[in-house]
Amino acid sequence: MTAEPARPAASAPPLVETTGLRLALPDRAxxxxxGRPRPVVEILKGIDLAIRRGESVGIVGESGSGKTSLGRTLLRLYRPTGGRIRFDGQDVTDLDQASLRPLRRRMQIIFQDPQSALNPRHTIAEILAQPLRAFGLAAGRRGEEEAAAELLRRVGLPAEAMWRYPHQLSGGQRQRVGIARAVAVEPHFIVADEIVSGLDVSSQARILDLLGRLKADLGLALAFISHDLSVIRVLCDRVVVMLHGAVVEEGRCDRVFEAPQHPYTAALIDAIPLPEIDPSWLERDNRSPMRDLRPNAIIEASPHRLQSGG
Ligand SMILES: Nc1ncnc2c1ncn2[C@@H]1O[C@H](COP(=O)(O)OP(=O)(O)O)[C@@H](O)[C@H]1O
Ligand SMILES: [Mg+2]
Incomplete structure (x- = not known):
């Protein structure tokens, strides 16, 4: 019997890999x-990173350390100014948008603020149908509605939510829609950028639980960006600590938390507001730190919220 069959093999080739990744952008300030080009600012300063299938890697650092820029560059939403990016063995560093298109379905992003990421004039059904249409995955209205209902079920929302508009949902429900939209096209890699930052602690816990289960069910590779180490500890296998556009420490979550090597990591750990953490989250023995939280709670809570929100 293997000790940890669910864990990705350390020898598996990475799904996403960067070597010496650099990004410089024109200085907005x-x-x-x-007649003179704008001076550039160095935002990413040579990042080596590897994320394997089924692995979730936390990217942590204070505001301005380059997390969002890294996430966007991993998805080739930015073109790096140095280094290489490989996706599933293919060098994607210099691909143009047309060549990237077939890969887009396999890499998705979930944004911090679903309020602004979801079109307020579209129903949830419409929002979920868009990625399906973009990749030719939905068969007509009927097929789209069936797909939307299934996606909503997957993220713990009732099917009726598809007839709502984003403002009629709670923050946690909107973030579930953001997750449903990302998984709609069955991606292999998801960048989640501060997706629980605006939520209260119990909504955070439920969203982390959902993402952890989807990750396991779909075998997703996840780059989970957060300024908050406590949420990374709940969800991630490994953590990468960023400071001023560079990685200062990287390792398995348990090792980094127990014995941080860099003083900046130690300072981030010290900054975790312990009283807000449910200690059961930190139980990592069986890799299901959220097991005490009833995953069905949101399903029970949702219809009520939907009625009152309607
Ligand atoms: N388009 C841009 N032009 C110039 N500077 C930028 C641009 N986007 C981000 N930056 C700068 O890059 C640094 C990293 O930003 P960001 O990746 O958003 O960090 P984080 O997500 O960790 O807060 C910041 O100093 C930010 O001001
Ligand atoms: Mg950011």
């Missing part, structure tokens, strides 16, 4: 001068 610098005044534009006629």
């Amino acid at each position: 610098a005044p534009a001068r006629l």
